[in-house]
Amino acid sequence: AQKITQTQPGMFVQEKEAVTLDCTYDTSDPSYGLFWYKQPSSGEMIFLIYQGSYDQQNATEGRYSLNFQKARKSANLVISASQLGDSAMYFCAMREGVTNAGKSTFGDGTTLTVKP
Amino acid sequence: DAMVIQNPRYQVTQFGKPVTLSCSQTLNHNVMYWYQQKSSQAPKLLFHYYDKDFNNEADTPDNFQSRRPNTSFCFLDIRSPGLGDAAMYLCATSRDKGLGETQYFGPGTRLLVL
Numbered sequence: 001a002q003k004i005t006q007t008q009p010g011m012f013v014q015e016k017e018a019v020t021l022d023c024t025y026d027t028s029d030p031s032y033g034l035f036w037y038k039q040p041s042s043g044e045m046i047f048l049i050y051q052g053s054y055d056q057q058n059a060t061e062g063r064y065s066l067n068f069q070k071a072r073k074s075a076n077l078v079i080s081a082s083q084l085g086d087s088a089m090y091f092c093a094m095r096e097g098v099t100n101a102g103k104s105t106f107g108d109g110t111t112l113t114v115k116p
Numbered sequence: 117d118a119m120v121i122q123n124p125r126y127q128v129t130q131f132g133k134p135v136t137l138s139c140s141q142t143l144n145h146n147v148m149y150w151y152q153q154k155s156s157q158a159p160k161l162l163f164h165y166y167d168k169d170f171n172n173e174a175d176t177p178d179n180f181q182s183r184r185p186n187t188s189f190c191f192l193d194i195r196s197p198g199l200g201d202a203a204m205y206l207c208a209t210s211r212d213k214g215l216g217e218t219q220y221f222g223p224g225t226r227l228l229v230l
Contacts, residue, residue, distance in 0.1 A: 052216055
């Protein structure tokens with residue numbers, strides 16, 4: 001079974017609107033961390049936001065927020081007020097446990113296109 | 117103020133000809149990673165170093181080797197590149213291996229095998 005599932009290969013959003021990118025995960029480890037990265041066409045992966053499994057509140061970083069629903073094992077990324085520069089591939093990733101914490105498992109990504 | 121630097125950005129090699137990709141970091145991070153990313157796919161971890169401790173992924177082909185001569189530098193050696201090794205190779209670092217440690221990625225090296 002895939003550890004990280006991103007069910008939307010591609011998404012479109014109108015400039016200035018909000019968009020939600022889905023991510024579900026699978027783990028039996030009570031300790032884990034969830035990350036979202038942005039990868040523009042230039043190739044560099046850019047860290048956006050982090051949510052720890054024990055965090056009580058949903059993470060927010062500027063226009064990015066993470067809708068963390070632990071019981072559903074979902075960690076959706078919400079981008080508010082989309083900008084043309086948000087067009088990129090977005091990856092959800094997870095780290096599990098303490099002994100395995102050096103490694104991140106990535107989802108297959110969602111390509112976001114922001115339309116003017 | 118580049119933090120993770122990868123050279124070259126583009127590398128062309130011939131089938132079977134050894135090639136080395138390099139990564140350097142100015143962050144003084146303990147952990148360095150190498151990922152392989154094929155077109156429109158998830159990055160796949162090849163190996164990582166925690167300080168000098170080398171950790172190979174079970175499914176990383178023997179064709180791929182790595183060296184970390186000091187904290188700042190890490191190299192990816194592909195001994196006999198095949199056509200299937202054409203990909204983007206991403207280097208990343210993190211301060212430590214804790215759950216919340218952010219990985220900082222370099223711009224990647226795009227490898228083409230002729």
